[in-house]
Amino acid sequence: MPHDHPDHGGISPSGHPYRPDQDGPLTEAQALEIAVRELLIEKGIVTAGEIAAAIARMDARSPAVGARIVARAWTDPAFKARLLADGSAAAREMGADIDALKLVVVENTPDTHNAIVCTLCSCYPRTLLGLPPDWYKSREYRSRMVREPRRVLAEFGLHLPPNVRVRVHDSTADMRYIVLPARPAGTEGWSEEQLAAIVTRDCMIGVAVPRLPG
Amino acid sequence: MDKSWHDMGGDPAGPVIPAEHDFALWEKRVDALFMLTTAKGLFTVDALRRVLEDMGPEAFETMTYYERWITAVNRNLIEAGVYSTAELAAKIAEVKARGADYGTASLGGGDG
Numbered sequence: 001m002p003h004d005h006p007d008h009g010g011i012s013p014s015g016h017p018y019r020p021d022q023d024g025p026l027t028e029a030q031a032l033e034i035a036v037r038e039l040l041i042e043k044g045i046v047t048a049g050e051i052a053a054a055i056a057r058m059d060a061r062s063p064a065v066g067a068r069i070v071a072r073a074w075t076d077p078a079f080k081a082r083l084l085a086d087g088s089a090a091a092r093e094m095g096a097d098i099d100a101l102k103l104v105v106v107e108n109t110p111d112t113h114n115a116i117v118c119t120l121c122s123c124y125p126r127t128l129l130g131l132p133p134d135w136y137k138s139r140e141y142r143s144r145m146v147r148e149p150r151r152v153l154a155e156f157g158l159h160l161p162p163n164v165r166v167r168v169h170d171s172t173a174d175m176r177y178i179v180l181p182a183r184p185a186g187t188e189g190w191s192e193e194q195l196a197a198i199v200t201r202d203c204m205i206g207v208a209v210p211r212l213p214g
Numbered sequence: 215m216d217k218s219w220h221d222m223g224g225d226p227a228g229p230v231i232p233a234e235h236d237f238a239l240w241e242k243r244v245d246a247l248f249m250l251t252t253a254k255g256l257f258t259v260d261a262l263r264r265v266l267e268d269m270g271p272e273a274f275e276t277m278t279y280y281e282r283w284i285t286a287v288n289r290n291l292i293e294a295g296v297y298s299t300a301e302l303a304a305k306i307a308e309v310k311a312r313g314a315d316y317g318t319a320s321l322g323g324g325d326g
Contacts (some may be wrong), residue, residue, distance in 0.1 A: 029281035054246035121222030133234035143227035
């Protein structure tokens with residue numbers, strides 16, 4: 001079967017570049033992936049359907065899942081209390097798929113800003129935000145976020161006043177953090193849907209804060 | 215005791231480059247293979263990390279994230295006795311003989 005090479009101009013519909021290796025010559029890692037996958041299928045360990053279902057589940061996980069939870073917390077104080085007390089249980093209440101992870105929700109307040117990192121690898125609240133961006137897994141972010149978070153946040157365009165305390169949470173394989181941003185002024189009377197629309201992935205990592213459109 | 219290279223917290227490093235990309239199908243498949251084989255008890259997330267950490271800082275700098283992951287998944291599956299290195303070598307040769315890009319090297323044009 002011929003391989004389709006669409007002319008995408010180098011930019012995906014989401015505005016992110018494709019990796020250059022997506023349509024290029026077969027790499028060693030790609031050949032290994034195909035080989036491992038086919039051996040697992042031939043041995044009856046996984047089915048092609050299970051792999052497709054796992055990818056569909058992955059694709060369904062996006063920051064929109066986390067944003068709905070944040071918007072609910074902003075509009076329902078009882079839910080927010082449950083979310084802060086037991087993040088996993090409250091996220092499940094919203095229909096989010098949490099697997100076996102312990103989810104800890106850390107709340108931004110007028111005097112404290114929170115951010116998350118995984119200094120050892122790439123642990124991330126992927127069930128609520130999707131797969132982590134490349135920079136989250138980079139040496140630069142992992143190394144510096146725990147030593148000079150204010151400077152790193154400034155590189156993301158987030159300049160915090162000196163009186164705001166910065167708390168950085170280092171994730172583990174079994175425990176994931178997510179930031180509950182502060183609801184911005186000027187959003188009084190907004191619907192949950194309107195609120196969710198201003199809660200970006202970066203707000204829930206803690207390298208940004210929600211901004212009103214325009 | 216010196217810390218291991220992967221324990222990067224606090225190390226000096228340059229500016230964070232805000233790079234990101236949409237994951238390619240082969241990358242998502244690596245993730246799916248890891249999730250499914252660990253869910254079936256063939257190895258654990260700690261075993262994945264043990265291989266990733268043993269691969270060392272050079273692999274971290276020269277290979278992409280899912281290139282390292284498929285290497286670590288493969289090593290664990292061989293250690294678990296799921297297939298032999300000879301079976302793997304034969305399969306890789308078969309895959310490469312099919313075509314020069316991912317789509318043609320995959321059965322069903324990359325969709326199957």
